[in-house]
Amino acid sequence: MKEKPSITVCGAGNAGRAIAADCSLMGYSVRLYELEKFKESIKGIKSAGGIEITGVTQSGKTGFAQLDEITTDPKLALENADIIMITAPAMGHIPFFDSFYKYLEDDQCILVNTAYWGSLRIYKRMKELGCTSDVVLAESTIMPYLSLESSPNQVHNFSIMPEQSIAVASFPGHRIKKIFDQLKKIYPQYYEVPNILSTNLEVGNPSIHPPFTLPIAGKVFDEYESCKYYRETSLSGTKIAKAFDAERRKIAEKFGIKTENLDTWVKRTFGYEEKSIDETLKKSVFAEFDFPSWALERTLDEDIGYSYLPLIGLAEAVNVEVPVTKAMTELFGIIFGKNYWKIGITLDKLGLKNLTKDEIVRFLESGSL
Template sequence: MSLNFAVLGAGAGGQTMAGVLSSQGYSVKLYDIDQSKIQKLNALGKIVVTGKIECEGTPALMTTDLRAAMQDVDVVMVTTTTDAHRTLADQCAPYLHDGQIFMLNPGHVGGALEVAHVIRDIHQCKADVIIAEAGDLMYACRMPEVGTVFQSGLKNHVEVATLPASDVTRLLEILKPIFANLSPAKNILETGFEGGGAMLHPIPSLMNVNRTDSGEPYDYYMSGITPSVAKLVSACDAERLAVCRALGLEVPSLVKSLQKIYSLEQEDLYDLLQHNKAYVGLKSPSSLNHRFFIEDTLCGIVPLASIGQMMGVETPIMDACINIASVVCGRDFRAEGRTAERLGLAGKTLEEIYEMIS
């Protein structure tokens, strides 16, 4: 089956996806709002992928024109930061058509819910579009420079879910031959709410905000997360687990997840992080606009706290994190973020939520 792709977002993940797919002979249109980045890519005329995957690809179009990127495509792969999902869904809704796939890579907490609410409820789009989200970006990559991405590995197992969940079979019939590492999750609660990654970002970043203000670089995990900061992260994770239980999900703690991912044995979060060689040397945020402050608050902490409030679960650490981040960053993260209302969940019972996503 010959498929035409639009890749929305030309960061490391988007350039990797566009480069790999176009090197395999697929027609790919790469979109980004950053005009200078698109100009550089067009001047280069190709994307070079290095590392575990070695290839060169030339997308059919690299553009800042979203309408042009969306024209005559079968699969829309969204690889922007997750705080851009709502805006993209709003902008893409008029161009969607029957049989198309609109997939978030990844969705974070509530991504598919948010874009489905925008596309289907707000825009009243009647097109038979498969809305999907991956639990993680399928490429482990970084971008040394525009047009060159380093691929440290293709993740062997990436869960994907659709909204409604029954569409996942259709999705995999189309995408599994291309992305063999995709496997079906039960529903979007599994892909969106089970991961504890967001716990490791806003709180440590806020606890080190003076270093960010002064331009002081530090080893994010080894130096930025002290025993006291780790206690705050663990308390926040306990609230995440309580919200998940209220949603009928039995999910692993952050410690258990990290133990599994990195083959570690330490039971204390601080001790575990200090023994995780994969985290040594990772850069700290260089500004308050970093995704650790913005994306993980808007699309990680806010939805968990908002749904927790709706389900009667207290989240004082998350609430404090949202309030402090809003003051520090000069934004109202509660108003901007993925609240239960923005996810289309406001006022719904647990039974109604499961009926909605099944």
């Protein structure tokens, strides 16, 4: 792969805009690709020829970032691309892959920026579609920024993750060696882990959103169309989050994975520490960040359907009780009138059901049993 790889960013939402603009300002060739049904989201960017970015950036620069292409044409988006980043929520990973898989080239890398078992799900989809392209399938735990679209062709970055804070793995695990050095050059936040168990068992969005939403769910979803989510967090939410965190860490330990506890992660991510996690969140730069209720519900669908369900399956595989994780899954299902077991992903859907702990690890590292 060349010294400065060509990057295609899939998705023109908050994170996609931030990544595309900042990577352009770092000197990379960047194309922004959006699905045809969301073409209105790139209209302003296409008209301007790029994205205006403000706030904190990895490049250390702000201002107008010109993009090489802004398109809904998957062939044009992928041609000669080295790294293809999928920035969409978990439910958008496969629709993006389905849109462009016919145009994949050998030695490209697909990086799913928010894990949720994305690399394994794409691998399974490749098999279903008969796609034989020799590409590296990778995923990271969380986005590098918290960003917000501020106009048709603008984005503002509220914060950036600190260095060595975002785990990256591939499926199968051994293939990360082919791409990690290039990814690390783009974002020094990335650190390599052996397999995607780590990217899915690390602290991240699922550790925050459901636990802190549950105590305020009635207010948020029954009374308001939006809320300042971080400002509304409570000590009750902190207690639920820590109980969930204890279950997550027990599962990780059973698989031989050492992970941060939630308190440490919050302190490192936000750069300071208050007497409780909710107090930290309330005083963060995100406290005035307004979450529409529909967006928060989609976030919960992602965390529960694509993180909690597999977590419950992994817990059963290693004989760990997870009553808090199960309770949140069922309670949010009742609140939203959804059966997450039908709409989310399970170990069965991932091809991991009925495997022993050692078989799961072996399969995720080697791609075979």
